[in-house]
Amino acid sequence: MLVKLRSYLSDAEMNLFLQNIVERDIQILILESSEHPILEWECRHIVDADFCILC
Numbered sequence: 001m002l003v004k005l006r007s008y009l010s011d012a013e014m015n016l017f018l019q020n021i022v023e024r025d026i027q028i029l030i031l032e033s034s035e036h037p038i039l040e041w042e043c044r045h046i047v048d049a050d051f052c053i054l055c
Helices: 011-023
Strands: none
Touching: none
């Protein structure tokens, strides 16, 4: 689990990181407190305060 990783990496760095994760078939959970643009290698799920998956 990673917290606020997007706050520390540029979009290009994050996309490269996600590409490596996908290519190595590693599953991770990244928690963010703010919304960022969706990247090419990103699979996003939004969860509300009741832990319901919105998308």
